[in-house]
Amino acid sequence: DQQVKQNSPSLSVQEGRISILNCDYTNSMFDYFLWYKKYPAEGPTFLISISSIKDKNEDGRFTVFLNKSAKHLSLHIVPSQPGDSAVYFCAASGGRDDKIIFGKGTRLHILP
Amino acid sequence: NAGVTQTPKFQVLKTGQSMTLQCAQDMNHEYMSWYRQDPGMGLRLIHYSVGAGITDQGEVPNGYNVSRSTTEDFPLRLLSAAPSQTSVYFCASSYSVRQETQYFGPGTRLLVL
Numbered sequence: 001d002q003q004v005k006q007n008s009p010s011l012s013v014q015e016g017r018i019s020i021l022n023c024d025y026t027n028s029m030f031d032y033f034l035w036y037k038k039y040p041a042e043g044p045t046f047l048i049s050i051s052s053i054k055d056k057n058e059d060g061r062f063t064v065f066l067n068k069s070a071k072h073l074s075l076h077i078v079p080s081q082p083g084d085s086a087v088y089f090c091a092a093s094g095g096r097d098d099k100i101i102f103g104k105g106t107r108l109h110i111l112p
Numbered sequence: 113n114a115g116v117t118q119t120p121k122f123q124v125l126k127t128g129q130s131m132t133l134q135c136a137q138d139m140n141h142e143y144m145s146w147y148r149q150d151p152g153m154g155l156r157l158i159h160y161s162v163g164a165g166i167t168d169q170g171e172v173p174n175g176y177n178v179s180r181s182t183t184e185d186f187p188l189r190l191l192s193a194a195p196s197q198t199s200v201y202f203c204a205s206s207y208s209v210r211q212e213t214q215y216f217g218p219g220t221r222l223l224v225l
Contacts, residue, residue, distance in 0.1 A: 006154070009152070032210070034213065034214075036216075041218075041219075042218060042219070043116075043202050043204075043216030043217050043218050043219055044155070044202070044216045045216070046213040046214070046215070049213065089154060089155060091155075093209055093210075097168070098143070098160065098162050098168070098209040099157055099160065099170060099171075099209075100145065100157065100160075100209060100214060101157065101171070102147070102154050102155035102156070102157070103154055104152065104153060104154030105154045105155075
């Protein structure tokens with residue numbers, strides 16, 4: 001059973017426009033959410049996070065929105081740049097156990 | 113400060129062989145974990161550890177063993193490799209699991225023939 005879902009395997013966005021990546025979760029015990037970025041042949045690197053006590057967190061061009069009632073979060077990148085082309089993973093943790101669960105990832109292509 | 117290191121970078125095994133993937137961190141992190149990445153499957157948690165002497169199973173633990181005798185090291189053992197274990201393996205660490213960012217190693221690419 002997939003607890004963290006990224007239903008879009010890929011997304012193409014024009015350079016300079018907004019990129020919106022979506023993530024849904026099923027476990028209501030999750031209380032901390034993270035986004036990671038991964039380039040080919042490298043390990044994932046942390047991008048931005050949000051605690052369940054907030055509904056928005058902003059860091060430069062990156063903003064994460066959390067809708068707890070819908071069990072949905074999204075990552076907004078504005079403006080999109082060529083270096084943003086990568087695979088983005090949504091991850092979540094919380095509850096009784098100490099697991100951090102990742103989604104399947106969304107490959108973002110920034111078009112010139 | 114080397115962060116999270118993994119060895120080897122690449123390994124080819126024959127079915128039935130055993131091997132250990134090494135992971136070490138020098139950040140005094142208590143929480144360490146192993147993930148595998150397969151096409152279309154994302155990152156799946158294999159095993160994790162909340163501190164020396166404590167390990168637990170993740171989402172896909174079958175075929176893998178771990179131990180955590182020191183804070184720094186968290187090796188992953190394949191006792192009898194199978195082609196289904198062909199994957200890229202990532203080790204990660206953080207101060208704790210609670211509201212913390214994990215730092216990932218560069219990965220080990222494993223091919224089982």
